[in-house]
Amino acid sequence: MALDKDVFAGGVAVVTGAGSGIGAGLARRAGALGMTVVVTDINEAAAAETVAAIKAAGGKAEAEKVDVSIPEELDRLAELVFARHGEVRLLINNAGIETVGYTWEVPTARWEAALNINLHGVIHGVRAFVPRIIASGQEAWIGNLSSVGAFGQMPAQTAYIVTKHAVQAFSECLYLEMELKKLPIHVSAIIPGMMRTNIFNAEGGEGEPANASGHRRAMFEMMRDYGMDLDEGCRLFLEQMAENRFWVHSQPEMSEQALGSRIRFMQEQTPPVMPDIARQIAAD
Incomplete structure (x- = not known):
């Protein structure tokens, strides 16, 4: 039997980037488990929609507009949440953007946005919340x-892949820091495989090169046609987190394939291997 309701019910959850995609799915699932969910997003209207969905299902939620690329915004959020609720049981550092384009063609502003949202948003989410979690003396989950992209390479998605490699390394070190300090804070690396989200929306990313549209469209269609149901994946994520697992997967077989390829690549020290999907996109 899943432990998630026993572990999380009645606690406070904070989810960044919860106006859409995986963030929204995790927020809805936390609400269904009986948590009070603080739904944050830079898009205030999107956050409000997620809150409305949670409340319509009988849950408790509130929306906060937060730009995770600004460290002070995460400090403000942590102060607000602890002043209002006194504790955080579940912190999900989810906010992220996909960026498509060759490394030298992605504009400076888009590179900075990818790094600040995908990586620094995670780092400063932890930095802002963990001291308060420690002071509360309560058990917590982060x-x-x-991503499966944290274990591989993908041309023209370099900005995203770089940030996910870094988030994976950060999470591994953070896990060991909690162990070293003997803190009751459980750290998980949430590793989505291919899930049906709008991260490759047809409109494209603001500031991306114009020639990124074909790659983005192909990835969007592949996720739409073959991706895992979002709510099912988010249910699995929280079930595994409740079991205090570090490795948390939506599709373990996909993760195993990516990890196996990474292990061989490092053992054999071959040049990077072009993914089949990249060749297909380039040929279109």
Whole structure:
């Protein structure tokens, strides 16, 4: 039997980037488990929609507009949440953007946005919340959004892949820091495989090169046609977090394939291998 309701019910959850995609799915699931969910997003209207969905299902939630690329915004959020609720049982550092384009063609502003949202948003989410969690003396769970992309390479998605490699490494070190300090804070690397989200929306990313549209469209269609149901994946994520697992997967077989390829790549020290999907996109 899943432990998630026993572990999380009645606690406070904070989810960044919860106006859409995996963040929204995790927020809805936390609400269904009986948590009070603080739904944060830079898009205030999107956050309000997630809150409305949670409340319509009988849950408790509130929305906060937060730009995770600004460290002070995460400090403000942590102060607000602890002043209002006194504790955080579940912190999900989810906010992220996909960026498509060759490394030298992605504009400076888009590179900075990818790094500040995907990586620094996770780092400063932890930095802002953990001291307050420690001071509360309560057990807590932290999930950082990694990716199967954290174990491989993908041309023209370099900005995203770089941030996910870094989030994975950060989460591994954070796990060991909690162990070293003997803190009751459980760290998980959440590793989505292919899930049906709008991260490759047809409109494209603001500031991306114009020639990124074909790659983005192909990835969007592949996720739409073959991706895992979002709510099912988010249910699995929180079930595994409740079991205090570090490795948290939506599709373990996909993760195993990516990890196996990474292990061989490092053992054999071959040049990077072009993914089949990259060749297909380039040929279109």
